[in-house]
Amino acid sequence: MYRELSSGKEPVSASCHLVLDLHRRGEGGDVMVFLAGAQEIEECLVLLEKESVALSPQLGPLRFYPLHAGLAGLTQKVYESEPDPSVLKETHGSEGLETEGVGVQRKVFLTDTLAEASFSLRGVRYVIDSGLQIRTVYNPQIRANSQVLRRISRHQADMRAQRVTSHLPGLCLRLYPRSLYEDGMEEARCPGVMEENLSHLVLLLKRLDIADMGQCKFLDRPAPEALMQALEDLDYLAALDDDGNLSEVGIIMSELPLEPSLAKSLIAACEYDCVDELLTVAAMLTAPSCFAAVEASRKEAAVALWRPVMHDAGDHMTLINVYNAFVEHNQDEAWCSANFLSHAALRLAVVIRAELLDVMQRIELPVSPPAFGSHDNCTNIKRALLSGFFLRVAHDVDGSGNYLLLTHRHVAHLHPFSSYLCLQPSPSPPSWVLYHEFTISSDNCICIASEVHPQMLVELAPQYFLGNLPASDGKELLMDLRQSLAPPSGDLDSQEHNKTQKDSSETHSQSSTELCAVQ
Structure with missing residues (x-):
């Protein structure tokens, strides 16, 4: 079903009101709302929590579950089973039952592109599709990513509609006209090679002796300026010789499964005797953020727990402190949870660091012993980082x-x-x-x-x-x-x-x- 938004109405508020309207109908089934990104999800969550207070308790409880990549392990909450109303009645008596209501228990999932194909949830009867997405697009002219609001593709719209998994008759409500779906959307989403930093890809192509990017037959050819910027960055990093082929440094950089700047910093660490520390930094920067996403009401508490591991010499040193503390606590998941840290991200950092160490030893690069903590060591870490991130x-x-x-x-x-x-x-x-x-x-x-x-x-x-x-x-x-x-x-x-x-x-x-x- 297509519903074109009236002039001036935002997708967030429209989605919120649709959720409440569906709940007032009293029919069973969970709701999945596709919004543009994490910020819109949080805005919709706040609005729903505010508006749902005025609903009659007889309609039954609404449970809201935000789902986006920044939440990491918190997304597991969507698989937690709801309490049985009969159990609530026995436990809390009639007063508790009135609080929860006697209507339909309903879950409302607020998500973005993450839920298009990453997982499936049983019991979803209604899908609300805003038709929007936030894409992270690399701009080679300014060497930075931009978060861009874009329309989804027809393929994505179809994937969202297929999230209806209830055994009951389902419904997909699209907050855009049919004409937009048929004529205004691209068939499929733009390939990643068209929107990403190509420095690492070009480095690997050079290692394969494809020296002339003009002769490489891409399935989807990137913009010429993106390829030129990648070549320029590799030249700045001394990864290319005068003929445009890989230099000795470039060959070693291609052996390391890291972005070129980080690979160059790790190589420079051999000169500054801080390889052990740079291995940790590289692993922590390659893995997702080790700091768990927290609700606004708990941010101060989270910062208070993070403050003891924060380093006055900078955030890179803080990452080393977090990693070392994780290892000292035997990679304990409970410790991570108590300190608002992502156990999955830190475990991945441990794996990445071990892999990088294996590569360094295989190609016989010197690995200096740990020396973290001294002023000279922190200065050397910064020198190594600056060699790749100038x-x-x-x-x-x-x-x-x-x-x-x-x-x-x-x-x-x-x-x-x-x-x-x-x-x-x-x-x-x-x-x-x-x-x-x-x-x-x-x-x-x-x-x-x-x-x-x-x-x-x-x-x-x-x-x-x-x-x-x-x-x-x-x-x-x-x-x-x-x-x-x-x-x-x-x-x-x-x-x-x-x-x-x-x-x-x-x-x-x-x-x-x-x-x-x-x-």
């Missing part, structure tokens, strides 16, 4: 936490759960940070950030990279700093120095991999 640096433009990203001049803020914002007493925002991820969204947060010094960036980043940065106060500071570090020995010597600095990233990494056994 493209992801931001500086505070006004001293109040407004960070300008060097590569594309977007303004962002630290994530609310960053150690710099959660520690007490709260430290001043760092002037320069290296970050792991930035997504253009409503809040524009940079996630997993650690303080770095601009001198580190000048020393470790390729000099031609600094010259290619867009104009900003940060670039001027870096260029002035580079000039002050250059030896005052004449124009010729300065040119020689700049040429040497341009190749420093590659030579440093090659020196750390002379014993590598990759063939």
Whole structure:
């Protein structure tokens, strides 16, 4: 059934009112509501909880279950059985029965694209489809992901309709006109290769000796600018030689099952004697977030439990603390639950770290012993990270936490759960940070950030990279700093120095991999 929304009516409120209308009809069956994303799910949940208070108790209880990827293990609640009304009556008496009502017990699942094919729930009789989705799309021009609101495809619409699993006659209510379904939707969703960062894919294609991307026959060909940006990033990371083929560093990077920037950082850790720590950081960044999703009312309690493992040197160091604490507690699931941590994510991090260690040992890269905790070790960790993530640096433009990203001049803020914002007493925002991820969204947060010094960036980043940065106060500071570090020995010597600095990233990494056994 198609229902075109009236002008000015939002899908969230329309979905909420439809759920309540279905419940008032008193017919059995659960409801599944497909919304655009996690934010819309939370908004609908709040609205439903508020509006359902006015419903007659005789209609029966409504149980709301949000379902999206950010909830991790909390999604298991959907499989918990509802209490039997007769049991409630025996346990609580007639007063308890009046509280729960005598009508239909109904579950309402609020979800997004996660439920299209990931799992199936029995008893769903009604599906409400908003026809919308939030897609994370990589923009190669600004080297960042964007969260984009888009229409779903016809295939997705059909998958959502098939979520009706009740033995009773079911109904799919689509909050868009039939004409949109027939003529306004794409047949299938856009392939991932068209919307993702291609650096890792191009690295693997280079390892397969497909040097010319123009000759590679993709099933769905990515945009030329996406391929060019991937090649440029690999060149910045010293993964390519002058002929565009993989360098020695690039060959080793292709052996590591990591994104190129993280692989380069792990290789650089061999030089800075912090491989043990970088293995942990790489595993924690590759696995899903170790911090469990918590309800708004419990966030303060969660932060209070996380605060003891937060490190004042930055979020990367916090990840090491969390991992070490998890191992010290014998990977106990109960400990994770009590501390609002994701046991599944941490278990996966343990597996990833072991796999990375096996690769390092197989190709005979040196693995330094643990040394976490000292100031020098934290500095070396940041140097290793900066060797791979110099493209992801931001500086505070006004001293109040407004960070300008060097590569594309977007303004962002630290994530609310960053150690710099959660520690007490709260430290001043760092002037320069290296970050792991930035997504253009409503809040524009940079996630997993650690303080770095601009001198580190000048020393470790390729000099031609600094010259290619867009104009900003940060670039001027870096260029002035580079000039002050250059030896005052004449124009010729300065040119020689700049040429040497341009190749420093590659030579440093090659020196750390002379014993590598990759063939």
